[in-house]
Amino acid sequence: MAGPTTLVAAGCAFYATLALFPAISTLISIYGLAFDVQSVSTQLETLRNLIPPAAFEIIQDRVNELVSVPHSSLTLNLVISTTIALWSASAGVKSILSALNIAYGATESRNFFAFQALAMTLTLSAILEICLGMAIMVAIPILFRLLPFILRIEPPPGSIELSVRLAGISLMAVLMILAYMILYRVGPSGHHAKWRWVAPGAIAATFIWLLAAAGFSYYVANIASYGSTYGPLGAFVAIMMWFFVSAWVVLLGAEFNAELEAHAQNKKRVVMRV
Template identity: 40%
Template sequence: MPSSRTTSAYTPLQLPPRAMLSALWRVKSLMTDNYANMVAASIAFYGLLAIFPAIAALISIWGLVSDPLEVQQQIQAMNGIVPQEAVSIISQQAIKVSTNPQAGMSVTAIGGLLFTLYSASKGVRGFMAGLNIIYGEQEHRGLIHQALINVTLTLGLVLSTIITLAAIALVPAIIGYLPFGDLLSSIMLYARWPLMLMLVLFAIALLYRFAPDRRAARWQWLTPGALAATLLWLLGSAGFSIYVRNFSSYNETYGSIGAVVILLMWFWLSAYIVLLGAGINREFERETSTDTTVGAERPMGDRKAYAADTTASQDAAEKSSAG
C-alpha cells in the first residue's frame, strides 16, 4: 500500500483512515526487516529463566502471611489465557515449592528472588535493544544511564508481575473473608481481570516511553501501540491456548519438555507482540509532521527521535527521486 500524504495531526485519533492503514501496512516490513522474531526469542529466553525462581520467591513470601498452597490453587485461574500446559508446569512448580517444609522466607528464596531480578533485567535489556531497533534509534546513553533505566524498568516489571499474581491469588481469598453477597463477590472476582489488563497496558506504555534511546513520545502517541499490544496479547494468548490444546503435537515431539517449550513459545509470542505495538507507534508518528515528543514544539530534525524527525512521505519521495 502506498504511503499516505503527511498530515499535521496532534493525536493519533486525528489521523485519517488512509494514513492509519498506510502505517499498519509498513509495520509488517518493519518487523521482518529488523528481525523482530529473533529479538523476541532472546527476551523469551530470559523470561523463561526468571519464571521459576520468581514462583519460588513469591510462594516463600506469601508463606509468611498465609497458606502457600493458595497461590498454586489460584494459578489455575489463568487457564484459557495462558496455555494449559504452561499453567500446568507453573502450577507443578508452585506445588513443589509450597509443600517444602521450609517454604517460608529463606536464603534459597532470597537467592531465587535475586536470580529473578537478574534474569528479568536481562529481558528488559533485550527490550531496550529491541525497541531501539524498532524505533530506528542507536544506543548513545552511558552505561550508568542505561543501568538506571534497566533497574527502574526491571523493578517496575517485577512489581507489576507481583501485583498481577497477587490479584489472582489474593482477591478470592480476601473476598472469602468479607461479608459480601454472592452477586457482589462475583462482580469483584470478574473485575480483577479488566484491572489486570489495564496494568498490562500501563506497563507496556512505560516500556515504550522509557526503554528506547530517544526523546520520549507524548502519551497519546504511545497509546495506540500499547492498546493494540494488550488486545493482541490477550487474543494471541487465548488463540495459542486453543491451538496447543486442540491441534499441536508439542508433547509428542518434545516429550517431557513439551510443556517447557510451550511456555517458551508463549513468552516469545508475548515479546513479539510488545515489539509489534512499538512498530505501530513508530509508523503512526511518521504519518504527521507535528512534533510528537514531550516538551516544547521543535522543528523536524531537532526532535532527537527518528520517528518524529522523519515522515513516511519523505521516504517515498526519496525512493522516487532515486529511482
C-alpha cells in the same frame, strides 16, 4: 523491521524461559513476606486459559512446591532466587529495550551503568507489580461476596463467580496497559514520548496479547501435539513459544506507537510550514 524484531523476540523468549522458575521463586518469596503464600495457587486459575495446558501444569506444580516451603525459609530463598532471577530476567528486558530502539529507529546512547540500572529497575518493578496484582485479586472475591449483604440483594446463581473472573481479567488488562505504557515511555534510548502517544500501542498490545495467548493455548491443547513431536520437552517448547508470542506482541505495540508518533510529528511540521 519485521526480521530484526522477530529475532529479538526469539531472544527474549529464550531469556524469559531461563528466568521463569527463578522469577517464580522470587515472586513467591516477595509475596510471602506480606501475604499468605497459599493464596498464590488460587490466583493461577486466572491464567489457565491463557497458558498451554502442559506448561500450566509445570508452573502450577512448581508453585505448589514453593508454597509448601516453611515461611521461615522465605527470606533466604528471596536472596538467592532474586539474584539469579534478576540477572536472567534482566537479560530478557535488555533484549526488549534493544528491540524498542529498533522499533523507534533510535540508537542506544545510555552508558553501561544507566542501561543496566534501567533493566534491573524494570525487572524488579514488573515482579512487584505482579505481587500487587495478586494481592488485589485475593481481595476481589471477598469484596464481591460482601456486596450482596451490603446492598441487600440476592444475586443470580453463578453471578458472583463470573464477576470475580471478569474482574480478575480486567485487573490483569489494566496492569498490563500500565506496564506497557511505562515500558514504551522509558524504553527507547533518547526518546521521551508523551503519554498520549504510548497509550494506543499499550492498549492494542494488551488486547492482542490476551487474544493471542488464549488462541495459542487452545492451539496447543487441541490442534498441535507438542508432546508427540518433542516428547518430554514439549511443555518447555510450548513455554518458549508462548514467551515468543508475548514478546512479539509487545514489540508490535511499540512499532504501532512509533508509526503514530511519526505521523503526528509529520502532520505538525506540515501545519507549521503552512
